[in-house]
Amino acid sequence: MLCAVEAHHAGLLGAHSHLVPRAKLRPLAVTGRELGRLTLPRGLELTSARPDMPRPRRGETWAVGDAFSGKVQFRWLTALPGRIVIVDDGLATIRLLELLTGRVGTPLLRARGKAGRLRTVLATAAGLRLRAAARSGRLSIFTALPVPPDLAKAVRARGAELVTHDFAWLRSQPLRRPRPEERTVVLGTSLVRNGLIHRDRYFTWLAGLGSTEPVAYFPHRREDPGDLARVGEQPGITVYDGGIPAEMTLRGLAAEQRVLSLPSTAVTSLRVLLSARGVAVETVDVPDEWWTAEAAPSLRSHLSRFAHHDTGVTGP
Template sequence: MLCAVEAHHAGLLGARTRLLPRAKLRPLAVTRRELGRLSLPEGLELAEPEPDMPRPGRHTTWVVGDAFSGKVQLAWITAFPRRVVIVDDGLATIRLLELLSGRVGAPLLRARATAGPLRTVLGVAAGLRLRLAARSGKLSIFTALPVPDALARAVRDTGAELVTHEFAWLRSQPLRRPRPEERTVVLGTSLVRNGLIHRDRYFTWLAGLGSDGPVAYFPHRREDPQDLARVREQPGITVYDGGVPAEMTLRGLAAEQRVLSLPSTAVTSLRVLLGARGVAVETVEVPDEWWTAQAAPSLRSHLSMFAHHDTGVSS
């Protein structure tokens, strides 16, 4: 949602954009509320949430984040929008770029998805339609992520437009939220809930941080409620209300503060937003013994691109 606003501000979407959040999703609801407190770019309408995804018209530019959604892919191959713009959806954006520029006929499926025959066929059809849009000059990808040079060239060779940004609109907005008082800020992770790292290793690390001094913990939107309850029990750790993107919540941190995070796309965004303020944003290097058997080498490789300026951890 935030990147869609940035894409409109950058002039990528045309004079008028209608931003439609899905209903009954708390992270989207709180992000919409936060956006409503800021000065939105001219021509951007922040619509009321709707339960169903509308079909794009033939003469519209359709902006989506989740390119691996079955509903989105079905619309691609049946609705024929004039142009498609894909905005950041976390690490999935990099996988999409790899699939788009890779083997023709590879299905557009999530990295760890187990798909049946029909879902695979849909993924193949969506991939072919997206390549056709790229060759026709009707596909743009808008991202703040560090796309490797070789991958960026391969994507552009398909005909797709690859546009990078540095949150120009958000950086121009006044600060509305008070910053946390704790010197150390930890971003929550979805790696535990997704079964990719061992829960006990993660909590041992958190306990060590809390024993060293006060810690502000900002949950990931997909963290398990039981895990968050356990985080709240850790001495020295204060859990803040989650849901709003970290880019919006933490952009007012002071130079004496620091952000710690396991590998995450939010690290890249926060470095862009906080670098000029002198705030250290550090990616925690995940020890080998933390990873579970579900963490494939390809996933670890993807996450490593966000591990610059690492900080080691004790397991």
């Protein structure tokens, strides 16, 4: 949602854009309210939430985040948008680029999860349609993630436009939220709820952090409410209200503060936003014993691939 605003600000969506949130999703609702407190780019309208996905009109530009959604892929096949703009949806954006530049006929499916025959057929057809859009110059990818040079070259060789950004619109907005008082800020993770890391290992690590200093915990939008209640029970840890992207809530941190996170796209985004403020944004290396059997080696590599910078923090 935030990257869609940035894409409009960068001029990729045309003079007038409608940003349509999906209904019944609290993170989108609270993010929408936060955006409403800021000065939106000229020509961008934040519309009412809808339970159904809008059908793009023939020839218009259509911006989407989740390129692996079955509903999105069905729309690619049944509608005829003029241009397609893919905005960041986490590390899945990099996987999409890898699949698009891979073997023709490769289905556009997530890194984890099992797809049946019909779902695979849909994902294969969607991949062919998206590659055709690239060849005709009608596909743009808008990302703040560091795309490896070889991959970026391959994407452009397919005919797609690859545009990187540094949250220019967000950085131009005044700070309206007080920063947390704690020196250490921990970003929550969806890895526990997704069954990719052991819950007890994660909570043991959090308890160790809270025993040494006060910690501000900002939940991931998909964390289990029961897990969050348990986090709040850990001595020394204060759970802050979640739902709003970390890029919006934490961009005012001071140089003496630091951010810790398991592999997450937010690590890269916050480094872009906080580097000028001197804030350390550090990735926690996930120890082997944390991973569950659900986390295949290829998935572990994918999750960790773009999280590291100059330093990392090792779990216990």
